Amino acid sequence: MPLKELLPDELLERFRDRAKGYDERNEFFHEDLAELKAQGYLGMFASMDDGGLGFGLEQVAAAQRRLATAAPATALAINMHLVWTGVAHLLACRGDDSLHYVLKEAVAGEVFAFGNSEAGNDSVLFDSNTVATALEDGSYSFTGTKIFTSLSPAWTRLGIFGKDESGDEPCLVHAFITRETPGYTIKDDWNTLGMRASQSNTTVLNGAVAPADRVFRKLPVGPTADPLIFSIFACFETLLAAVYTGLGERALELGVATVHRRKSKKTGKSYAQDPDIRWRIADAALAMDGLYPQLESLARDVDNLVNHGSQWFPRMVGLKVRATETARTVVDLIIRVSGGGTYFAGNELGRLYRDVLAGMFHPSDDESAHSTIANAWLGPIEP
The missing domain is CATH 1.10.540.10 (Acyl-CoA dehydrogenase/oxidase, N-terminal domain)
Known part of the structure; x- marks a missing residue:
């Protein structure tokens, strides 16, 4: 279609x-x-x-x-x-x-939602603060707190994970619960600067049980080559990059329309004729032009089963960071050429300015991405 x-x-x-x-x-x-x-x-x-x-x-x-x-x-x-x-x-x-x-x-x-994020867990998918307890019938109960659970008012299936430390080696257990599952609470705590409609409330698990047939992976703690981890990172990072690329694209579109519409009192010409403003618009367009092919190329490589080996994760986190940071830079440039009206509540550019800031908080953050890329190129830091 x-x-x-x-x-x-x-x-x-x-x-x-x-x-x-x-x-x-x-x-x-x-x-x-x-x-x-x-x-x-x-x-x-x-x-x-x-x-x-x-x-x-x-x-x-x-x-x-x-x-x-x-x-x-x-x-x-x-x-x-x-x-x-x-x-x-x-x-x-x-x-x-x-x-x-x-x-x-x-x-x-x-409607599926992603209930994996935890406050203070900088290991992301490689460890968990949530306790997963094995039950006799193969099901698991989960107790812990998940943050940034987008789609909170609407999800009917929630993907979660936690750590089972009952065996000789701890393992990370991945499962789904449903809206009807007892043992969880959704807090009404999403009052944020931007991305407000996402309603990414905190979800508290208090013995929520996932049945055995919805426990779909048990993995060791720490990095693993399991295809599940690759697939989560590939989808998460690529689709995040797509959203922020679209946000930057819209900001540029609004900026072009605005500078054509605004006129200078001194010259009588539109601001599209002002050399300084033209420079800023060109800067924004140059930045956006680099994102489109990178996003398309990486997603296409995932579809085509291209083997990038150890460079896959650097490519994925690099795309996410570049998209979110570029979008933030572009929105800032466009705000600067669009006038004080963008500072008023209800202005679309003002909303994009607040929305784009959320990009820095999504995994992988800037520090984690740089660590991943440095390890790929230089090897791990020696003990």
Whole structure:
């Protein structure tokens, strides 16, 4: 399905119109989600045989980039669903159908959320503060606190993980719970500077039990070559980059329109004729031009099973950091040429300025990314 058919201009305009209200009211994007479901958006990664759109990562990233030009917070939250469906798709492409049910349920309308992030856990997927306790029937109970749980008002399936230390070697247990599972609480604590419509509330697990058939991986603590970890990083980092690329793209578009519209009192000409402003617009355009091919190329390599070996993780975290930092720089440049009106509440550029700041908090952060890349090129630091 062409992107213009999946996300037609009139649909994006409705999303853009609603984004302002969601932000002002600190409200979840229920209407956007309903329309995306109706378009089959949640089943993009599922095969056509399963009722999905049969997209790969490159096509999904392009769709998320386009969606983010209208509603970045909506796109960011939908990312978390797409990470899980993307993981199921990438695993299947590599001969592992263990999460095929994720794709089938997404087509049926289930909404998946990502409940892995924990405060103070800089090991990310390689360790957990959450306690996973094995039960006699093969199920696991989970007790711990997950932060930044996007889609909190709407998810029906939550992917979580925790650490089981009962054996000789501790292991990390990955599983899904449902909305109906007892033993969890969603806090009403999402009152943030930006990305407000994502409603990424804190989720407290207090003995929430995942049944045995939804416990889908047990991995050792620490880095591992398991395809699950590769698939999560590939989808998470690439789709984050797509959202922030779309955000930067929209900022540049707004800046161009604004400087054509504003006129100088001194010259009577539009600010598009001012040499300093032209320089800033050119700087923003130059920065954005470098993102588009990198995003497309990396996503295409994932789809085509290209073997980058030890360079895969540096490439993925590098894309994420470059996209989020470039978008932040571009929005700043565009604010500088667009006048004081951007400082008022309700201005779209002002909202993009607040939204883009969230990029620095997503894993991998700047420090972690530099460490990953340095290790890939220089080897680990000697003890």
